[in-house]
Amino acid sequence: MPSPRPLRADARRNREALLEAAREAFLADEDAHVEEIARRAGVAVGTLYRHFDTREALVAEVYRQEVAELCAAPARLLAQHSPDEALRAFLLLLVEHSAVSKGMGEALESIMATDSPVFDDARxxxxxxxxxxxxxxxxxxxxxxxxxxxxxxxxxxxICSMRANGWQEDAIRIATILYDGLRHEAASTAGSRP
Amino acid sequence: MPSPRPLRADARRNREALLEAAREAFLADEDAHVEEIARRAGVAVGTLYRHFDTREALVAEVYRQEVAELCAAPARLLAQHSPDEALRAFLLLLVEHSAVSKGMGEALESIMATDSPVFDDARxxxxxxxxxxxxxxxxxxxxxxxxxxxxxxxxxxxICSMRANGWQEDAIRIATILYDGLRHEAASTAGSRP
DNA sequence: CACCAAACGGAGTCGGACTCACCTTAGGGA
DNA sequence: TCCCTAAGGTGAGTCCGACTCCGTTTGGTG
Incomplete structure (x- = not known):
């Protein structure tokens, strides 16, 4: 049940290469084509599809790794700051992360917008x-x-689905507003907890 | 300069039919195909493309009309409520509008995410x-x-780009948080005004 | 080193958006 | 009223991207 077969050496290498190529491609160009990604990885499209059922599955895997990295942040921040400072820092960290990797925004968007089981873990x-x-x-x-x-x-x-010009300043302001809304012990309430 | 030619009668009729068909199609099915929209309107695809350069142009026009409707809301709400109540009401109205027309969320998303001149007016x-x-x-x-x-x-x-299950309750909560963040005269500030 | 299942390659299929060469018709003028 | 013509309509065909399929290659095991 854990892993039925350990995956042949060349297959593992190609899988890695594909993920790396895809990450690069997505960072450079938001809608990179599968052919392009395969070419970058030095394999044929057939190989790409052996490892990932669809283009989206590949995208999902790349972003899953990205998200996992972000998930480690809250614990780390809590160890270094007061809880409210940690919250604010996390919100701003997220904005920064989006700035570095444009693809990240789309990832969060997808994670939020779909019920796809692919994203369930990350979410x-x-x-x-x-x-x-x-x-x-x-x-x-x-x-x-x-x-x-x-x-x-x-x-x-x-915050992260914005790519229009000036988005970054706006994102910081929204993060701040959200932060204030969360910190503020509100007079108003929003019904029962979700 | 205002309008070079007044558009022939049948052309105007078809244009209307296409917009109406598209609105219906988008409400019923998020990614309706151009063939389907043309069929609903009782015209051929060529006619669709005579009126709208691309599928996206058609989407844009449909949503522009929707947005225009929403734009009238703030003034109306201000006439009936105190400013902060009007703000809250508007946020919730937007959530409701999204519930009625799933397509609306995508519209706002596009309006925000692109620099396309198509959306400039609406924005x-x-x-x-x-x-x-x-x-x-x-x-x-x-x-x-x-x-x-x-x-x-x-x-x-x-708020509006969420389509996963339970999105509506979450949207209401976020609207509330935003509202509280906006109403609250914050101790923290977010740099200079945008 | 022989074998074979796993992995790979890449031409081909399929499904969309979009085009273009030809046909139809509104509507203004004689 | 009836041409005439340019605006408008048509839909088979093109293009392009994701995805498939089967013949070929290769890692790794006895």
């Missing part, structure tokens, strides 16, 4: 990481409670 | 409408100042 992991951050803050009375990581994650989707 | 109009709302609120001391309609609009993009 869950990220939500858990954020839950930790929010719960710690709420326990300290610094952040409003009753807000789940999943909800905040969706708010972030809006 | 500007909407931003102006929101500016009015925000400025009125700020003047009354009910809403933080220094926030432009454009910025809030981008925050809304996040």
């Amino acid at each position: 869950t992991e990220m939500a858990r990481a954020l839950d930790h951050l929010l719960a710690t803050g709420a326990a300290a009375g610094l952040i409003r409670d009753g807000v789940s990581g999943r909800v905040v994650l969706r708010g972030l989707g809006g | 500007t109009e909407m931003a102006r409408a929101l500016d009015h709302l925000l400025a009125t609120g700020a003047a009354a001391g009910l809403i933080r100042d220094g926030v432009s309609g454009r910025v809030v609009l981008r925050g809304l993009g996040g």
